[in-house]
Amino acid sequence: MAFGMIGTSDAPAVADAAPGRRSPVALLLLLPGVAYLALFFVVPFVSLIVTSLKAPDPFGEIGRYVYAFRWENYVEVMTTYWPHIARSFGFAIAATIIALLIGYPIAYFIGVKLRRFPLLQALALVLVIAPFFISFLLRTFAWKQILADEGPVLGVLQSLTILPDDARLTGTAGAVIFGIAYNFIPFMTLPIYTSLERLDLRYLEAGGDLYASPATTFFKVTLPLSMPGVVSGTLLTFIPAAGDYINASSDFLGAPDTAMIGNVIEANFLRVENYPVAASLSIILMGAILLLVGLYIRRAGTKDLV
């Protein structure tokens, strides 16, 4: 949805084609998109709001709710689940920063250093995307096995006495953040790569000619020019990461005390059949993401968003 908002700021591009009036053809072309949004976003959204205000059926079969205007649902879920909401955003921000720190150098290497070797560049890009050839679930499950109590990583860390004997890796906040960061690194790397790939190297030369140190050149030239990629990369990572419930699930890398808001929503939707709670949490999550992303975009600017 955030992208819908971003899109509107670029809307004048459409008007350029037929200056002075709005072309009916352009509207017609918009129709599939609008219809799609109406069908798969507006309708479910309305239904979600309606569900979030339902009250339990007084005649008590589990999973049955009646139409109501029970706004207390929101108050109740906020008081019960605020730690989960806070944790979700904490984990998502941490994972986004880690993914940025890892993804940026990769993107820089592929987009700038490998520019002279198109074949290697293509190969490196394939390697970035390669994890997608295997299901997200399977990859996360593989990490669970690698980080497991009887797995190789913990064993090595313990025999080097870096970690005490009773330490665990799975089921910790660290493992969840690691899992999210790992899963979203390609989403971070690719947009930054597209920005850096267009970077004119003569700017860097100019920076050098003006006696800027490499670090100054990077912060004054390279980074600002790659900001569009950084902004879209962070959004593509942060938004899904905040709603993630796979990594944090205790079936994968998490434990009950690392549960994120997605896990609470899942439990309420699928196990307890408490649809109003799940729906109001979903709306709170959506609102919170919208707010944070809105503030971020205001600060970072969206003019050249890729």
Added chain:
Amino acid sequence: MPRSLPEDPLIRRLVQQARASQLSRRTVLAGGVGGAAALALAACAPESSGGPTPATDQSDSDPTLKWANWPGYMDEDDEGNYPTLLAFTEQTGIEVDYLVEINDNNEYYAKVRDQLALGQDIGADLITLTDWMAGRLIRLGYTQELNEANIPNKANLVPDLLNVGFDPGRTHSLPWQGGFAGLCWNKEKLPNGLKTLDDLWDPELAGKIVVLSEMRDTMGLILLDQGIDISQDFSEDDFNAALDIFREKVTSGQIGAVRGNSYTQDLINGDAIAGIVWSGDVTLINGEVGSDLFEFAIPESGGTLWNDNLMIPIGSPRKKNAETLINYYYEPEVAAEVALWVNYITPVVGAKEAAVAIDPEAAENQLIFPNEETLAQVKTFRALTGAEEQSFSTAFQSVLVGA
């Protein structure tokens, strides 16, 4: 202002044609808004009050059957075939697609509930769910009534299981297998074994315990340990007191994992060395690890007893095939074969004699043919009211997400 049309007559005509078929913006917007409004209304439409209606039976023209069941619940040979199912296909010509896709009652119900409510085919013609969930499906009208004419072997049902509270006279369900929830441990790591739940809470075992996500089994064992008879009318306070113990064990990390039937993996790969498990699975786990590494016992304070029940979902168009299959598995010889493999309690009269004919020691196997003494150690979790179910399962699940 519109631009003047191009000079070229061909292009001029094309442009005119294109213009003629244009929709005005007003029409488009009106259509879009109207459509969205209609959809929004449809989304809010109340659910129909009557239950779904059964699908038309097409068994005669369609000799196939899909059966959703739990893992380790069917005799299996080394190649992964199911001998009794193959024999059934040979005998009746009905091809069975045996789906091992139930890991947890709630999880499975969540997956199929919307189709059930609409009376649609859920992709299974026969499902196997535990008593309380079977009761919910039957109460909501999500199952088809069994035609006894197609299941003459219903006469072989153990009399005790005929008039259960959730399905008097067994008109909509028949038991598949029953079992206990109790304790299981790795004999190498714990040579002294486990006798009570207190043994399970030994700090030595911290993080190495797996328990069932089935509330009635895990909470049932804890309640029994607190001296509460789960088959009688215990109070919400009793439940909450037991839940506090459960929460403390989860929060402190004593319980490392809470799982559906996939708990077997935790024991096999060594993540867990003990836990609250289902009776028959231990044989299966030992088969996987290749030795008698694990042992099962009912705790001294008591275990739970449950049955999983075969039901035909409301949307299944292959009811008669399903009934034929149920009838087949109520043959004592077939039931014996399955029971000897899965190590669960068979509900079929005469299966014991048939099993003894195959394996004389089977009669002593308390997991398959429990005697009075064993049955005195286990209790069936009482039926919960809707409100209790809601509040107990909310409380139980909130522990699992750390709330």
